[in-house]
Amino acid sequence: MLLKKRQRDDVEIEGSSMADIAFLLLIFFLVVTTIDVDTGIGLVLPPIPDDIEPPPIRERNMLRILVNAQGMILLDDDPVSTAEVRPRVKEFVDNPTNDPNLSESPDDAIVSIKTDRQTPYSVYIDMLDEVMGAYNELRNEASMDRFGVPYSALEEDSIQQEQIRELYPKRISIAEPDEG
Amino acid sequence: MAHFQKKSANTKESIPTSALPDIIFMLLIFFMVVTVLREVELQVQIEFHHAENIEKIDQKRLVSYVYIGPERLGGGQLGDTAVQIDDAIVDDMGAIRQIMYDKLMEQPRLIVSLRVDRNSEFGVITDVQQELRHAGTLRINYSTLRQL
Structure with missing residues (x-):
């Protein structure tokens, strides 16, 4: 019998440079990555x-x-x-002294915001920030009272958070713009 | 005389590096998943405003951006306030309605993030907001940075 002898090359792929290639890619993605979460003031338009x-x-x-x-x-x-x-909004929403000129209950309170066409955006955001701050403080106080922890420490979408949110719903409305 | 030979530990001294590529690959995959490549080429200049009482949007999938600011002209000059959605400047305000409506159909829980230059006037934003209301995209977010 004739056995054909074949000289076989070693067919293994060199694997030692794999780590280097991966490193290069890794460094590329490290440089490119921006882990920024989008932050801002949320609002629901009417x-x-x-x-x-x-x-x-x-x-x-x-x-x-x-x-x-x-x-x-x-x-x-x-x-x-x-x-x-901020203090004015807090007083209006909470109405601790039952002032007949302020809201009947936090649930009924509506903050209506109106702007002009020439209103500077930065002032508007500063004002909205304060309104949000007033609501956050109220929610925090209620949460401290009831559960002994700040509002932000409550679990996201938990029953406790839901309760506080129902107690102080953010009823912020953007007024209809004037014609023209 | 008996010769004392120093007993040495029989273990190898080198750290096994065979798992190194795997570790690197895991890191690589993590960063690949996390990375968001710059999504649009900005044609308007935006300097963010700062605020204190802000919230995070964790679900980036839900967010669609509207950029409002002075248009960048050649040579570092700035033009009038313009509105940019995705990659193009929107000239006709009425077009925003259709764009946003289409996006809302794709993603019913859409949040529109308004990235507005801090020196803008509110009139443009009012126009955009009216269009958003017509389109039915009511959840908005004024993009601001945390107060330092």
Whole structure:
């Protein structure tokens, strides 16, 4: 019998440079990566009204905030500074003294925000920040009272968080812009 | 005389490196998954405003961005305030409605993140917001950075 002898080359792939290749790729992705989470102030816009009349809102339950073209903040027609917004909103929403001019309950309180076309964006955001801050403080206080932990420490979408959110719902409304 | 030979440990001194590529690959895959390559080429200049009471959006899939700021012209000059969605500047405000409506159909829980230059006037944002309301994309987010 004739056995054909074949000289076989070693067919193994050199694997030692694999780590180097992976390293290069790794460094590329390390450099390129930006692990930034998007942060910002969340808001829900009111839907476009139908022909149906919206339910009447009692004047005392509505806090009207106007930021005018000069960047002045008017709270129910009083000019206020940015720093005054937070305590005023807190007082309006919570109404601890049952003032007949302030909201009946936190659930009824509506903060209505109106702007001009020339309103500076930065003032608007500062004001919105303060309004959000007022709600956050109220929620925090309620959470401390009930559960002994700050609101942010409550588990996301837990029953406790839901309760606090129902207690102080953020009813922030963007007023219809003027025509023209 | 008896010769004492120093007993040495019989183990190898080198660290086994055969698992190294695997470790590197795991790291590599992690970064590949985490990486978001710059999604759009910005044609407007945006300087973010700072705020204190901000929230994070964890689900990036839900977010769609609208950029509002002065248009970048050649030579480092800035033009009028423009609105950019995805890769193009939107000239006609009415087009925003259709774009956003299409996006909403794809992702019903869409959040529109408004990335607005801090020196803008609110009129443009009002127009955009009106279009968003018509499109039905009501969840918005004013993108701001954390106050330092």
